[in-house]
Amino acid sequence: MKTLVPYLILFMFSAAISGKLLAQPAIQWDRTIGGSGNDFLYAAVRTPDGGYLLGGSSDSNISGEKSENSNGSKIWLVKTNSTGIKEWDKTIGIGDTGIGLRKLLLTSDGGYLLGGVITDDDVNVVIKIDKNGVRQWLRRYARGKTTDFEAMEKAPDGGYILGFTSLLDESQSQGPIKGYDYWIVKIDVNGRTQWEKVYGGAGSDQLESLQATSDKGYIVAGASNSGKGGDKSDPAKGYGDFWILKLDPSGNKQWDKTIGGPGGDGHAQISQTPDGGYIVGGITSGTAGGDKSENSNGADYWAVKLSATGQVQWDQDLSGKDYTEGADGESFSVIIQTADGGYLIGGTSDSAAGIDKSEEGKDFESIDLWVVKLAADGTKEWDKTVGSGDWNHLQSIVQAPDGGYLLATSSENGIHGDKTQDSRGGSDFWIIKLAPENVPSPQTLVRINAGGPDFTTATKKLFIADQYYSDAFNVTSSIPSGDILNTTNDVLYRTARNSPYCFYEIPVKNIQVNVTLHFAETYYGTPGKGGGAGSRRFNVDIEGKRVLTNYDIFAAAGGAMRAVQITIPVTVADGILDINFGTGAAGQPSICAIEVVSTNYTLGPLADAYVRDGNFSTTNFNGSSLDIKSTSGDPSANRSSYLKFKVPQALTIAAAKLRIYGHNHEDTKSISVHAYGVNNDSWTEGSIVKNNAPAASTASLGYASVNNVYKYYEIDVTSYVKAQQQSGDEIVSLLLRDPSNRNTRMVFNSKEAISKPPQLIIQNVANSTARLSQEEATFEQQEKELSVVFPNPATDEFTVLISRQHAGNISFQLVNNAGESNPIQAAERVRPGEKVRFDVDKIPVNAGIYLLKVDSEGFSEVVKLLIAK
The missing domain is CATH 2.60.120.430 (Galactose-binding lectin)
Known part of the structure; x- marks a missing residue:
């Protein structure tokens, strides 16, 4: 890498975070979404609610996650929540015509703009739909013999800018502009053409990306093998170069730059950086020379930072090793700017580990996703290889609200490599969520x-x-x-x-x-x-x-x-x-x-279970779920759930709310789940059945309307919890049931679930004016409630300060994101209220995010732990 411009400010800022090595992020989750046919994911964007909109092409009919028939190849949109769970999907077509999605935008009115191609006659289309998927308008765009849809972005005036690569018939070519050209079309908010421009040289010029700039103009990038002439001001530097165009708001050229080395460079993606310059990502090959400071190891990623006038400030060549004849090496797809001022560059790789690549591929002949994180000055911070054992092609990278990243691709494989869910049929949408870079879990x-x-x-x-x-x-x-x-x-x-x-x-x-x-x-x-x-x-x-x-x-x-x-x-x-x-x-x-x-104090249940009536009245249901259902018909269908919490007397309660995570399991109706107080606390989760379950001691304390959306539902139980505490009873038992006999089953996580267990949230009345010598005792109860892990993230070792709620034998397990448990043994005797140290090198786990389960007689808790070894 060569650096042409010093960055004093960046250096000063980096001093503040020096010593914070960014570990390779773990995979938090992945999702396979598809039908029984072939579904190809082409684009992903983040939605304002923190979820994602996925767009691609599908020929699947109703099956898997697909709720509508395609009857041929159609555009398929899938809306997910923040954890990749499908919320809705929509199949969009133009009669019986085959159509495929290429580009996807969220619009300012809450709808979506879809850029695609009608496959039967090779005509490009833009479709505007509202937030419910209803089509508002459709426009067709074509020029010459061939037109490829390459880019679509929002324009400063509220309209849109479209970028195509166009090939005219030989008889249509004029002057020095020949072959493939850049064709740029500006449209208004309703898709009507306002202006169009064609730029090119005597060779082939392929537009790859464009973006609006801060001066209300546009920056355009692509690949070119044209020499100087036509609209090109610079001679070629190799047998393929990046060609950058800066346009004014009306599409008139302000300047152009040819960026390249002696070999071939292409697939250029560009965006403006906060300093007014530009970052360009693409593919490169060949030796150092021209604007290229490093030799390539076959086909490599290439990141180039430009000034506001297109001068090269630094460049970075990125690759694995052992490139051989017939292998693809690295194939660039996308580069994004990250929230910390750096860049994430990604594509695919079949190279071996080495040089810039830290991991081997998932299979000998697989083509995997490979992403590389760069700092603001181009220095590599980490890289990650993700694959399912087949040929994956990276289409989009989206920065998630938590600072992690969503990778969007397609896969034909079942459970394999990093893919944890079976194929739905042919090819499926496959999304992978990477954890934030060494960001510790939120704490209390x-x-x-x-x-x-x-x-x-x-x-x-x-x-x-x-x-x-x-x-x-x-x-x-x-x-x-x-x-x-x-x-x-x-x-x-x-x-x-x-x-x-x-x-x-x-x-x-x-x-x-x-x-x-x-x-x-x-x-x-x-x-x-x-x-x-x-x-x-x-x-x-x-x-x-x-x-x-x-x-x-x-x-x-x-x-x-x-x-x-x-x-x-x-x-x-x-x-x-x-x-x-x-x-x-x-x-x-x-x-x-x-x-x-x-x-606020978050208390986990001491015990929870559900009971059933009728034929199941003597059966104990103590597992990972809590069920609720009530009907006036078959009594065997009836289910009620019990929860037990310990509320310390030291807390001065301002409010208490029960939170349960789950959904209506059978339909989309809203069902009222009511909470009742239970004075008899003698029941245990291992022995409670309908025949011995205690009855409710109060009228309904409150209720939550539960629908089919997975989330935490909240019920205010303040009156009962305060009454129990005032009576001197630290144990609070609650009963959940549906008193309206709606004949609908609702399912919630129990304390045995890997994540999102029931919670009793206590808002405590705190003394906000205490000095330190007095305050030392004020918050002492907090440390007694939950165990604390430090440091977190952990590299060489971590220490657990054991909650005083534990008693008897205490055990520890690390649970990975696939739900696999790994018991770990403390080096010394474990006692409540004391600190226990663990040596990370002696634990057979990889770097990543884990749930540390701490269990004892009568109390269980889960603490999130990031291992960054």
Whole structure:
């Protein structure tokens, strides 16, 4: 790789995150979607609700996930939720004519724009549909002998820009523009042509991509073997080059650039970068030379960063090794810009591991997906090989809301390689979700020693070493000794992060939390340093809102070398708690420690099971589901579910809500599931049956309307939970049933399910004004409720702080994303309330996201763990 322009700002920012190696992301899940025929996925986009819209071609009739007949090849759209589960599908055609999808856009009115080709007469079409799949308009576009649909994007004025490769008959060619050309068409919001332009040289010029630019013009990229002449300003650099065109809003050429090496370069995909320049991805071969800084190992990926005027700033050649005659090597498909300012480039590969490729293929002759993550300066951060053992071709990469990535392809294989679901017939849609890059799981309890290492207080509270920050100047301070008044934890206040500007992005569950900021002035006003009140005044913003303006630590604490804390209630809505420290009237910000403590407590069930009436009245149902059904007919069909929770007396309850994850299993109707209090807590999940199940002790506490959508349904049970606590009873038993005899079965996850178990959410009344010495006891119960894993992500080792709810023998299991369990053994004796260390190298697992199940007599819990070894 060669770098032509230094990036001081990028270097300064990278200093703030230095040492954070990005591990190769694990596969979180994959989904096979198809019918009994052939279904080919061509495009995927993220929808505003966090799900995905998949588009392709299908000749399947009703079968599998396909709800409508195709009767030939038709466009097939599939809408999924955020976890890839189908929500709806739509088959779209033009009578009996064969039609295939090539491009897909979400429109500003909530509908979709489909770009496709009528296969019978090779005519390109654009179809506008509303959000329900109803066609609003259709337009045909053709020019000359052959027209290939290559690109479709939104235009700055609300219309659309289309890109084609067009071939005229020889008799139609004019002047120096011959052969294949770029054909660009601007249409309005209703598909009517506003202008069209043709660009080319005397050879073949194939348009590959285009995009609107910040100046309301357009950037266009493709491949060309034309020399200088026609619309080309530069001579050819090899036997195939990238050809870049910059157009004004009316489609007139402003400049063009030919980018390439001595070999062949093509399949160029381009987009504008935040600095006004451009990133181009494509395929390359041949030796270094021209704009190419590295030799290729056969056919390789090629990423090229351009300035705003098309000058090469850096380039990166990416490949595996052992390229041999007859093998394809790497075949580029797509490059996207990632949320962290880098790039993800992807396509397919049949190369062996080596050079830039860290993994072997899934089979000897398979062609796998291969994606490579680049930093903003082009440096490789990680790569990932994904395959099903057949020929996969990457069509789209979509960045997910959680920072991970969705890969979209097609596959003919059944369960094989990374594919976990059987084929539906011929070829199917196949989507793969990659986890975020070393992003830790959202937490309910985080303590950070800003500017310092791990520190454990006298009451066994762990403040982890400084992390989750971005600090362009990376300035910390520390004093070796000195008595800090107002606290017994002097060490915590002797270190601080104090930069002109820094911010923390802390992964926190979407709940209300108390954020406690810990300060001490260890410079101004101390012996020999001078200053005092007014010397340091800075601002603090949390979740985009100003919470402290010109905050003066010295004045607030009553002098130097004194600890002071401020606690602020905050509601987190996006999984990340943002805390910004910025300069104010004097000096620069300084923060010693940050605590984030949930005011909501998530309690898992001690026991849960369901019972059946009639012929099943003596049968115990204790598995991974909780069933509910009620009918006035056959009593054997009736099902009710029981749940038992322990609610500690130390909690001061403001609200209590029961959450159960599941759906209406039989149809789309909304069924009211009611919750009832049960005073008799003597039942156990291993022995409860209809004949011995306790009756409800209350009227309905509330209900949830349950339909066919998988989600958490919530019932307010505050009145009963508070009454139980006030009576001195820590155990809360609840009964779920349908009192309306709707004769419909509803199925929910039990505590034995791998994910999304039942929850009792307790909103606690917290003391938000406590100082640290008092606060040490205020939140002690939080650590007793759930076990804590740190560090998370784990590389060489991780430690589990065992919840005090456990008793007796304690066991551990790691569960992967396929649901496979792997028991792990602690090196020392395990006791509740103590820390247990695990050596990652002694656990036979690969890097990835796992569920750590901690089980004991009477209590079970699951903690998410990311292993990044």
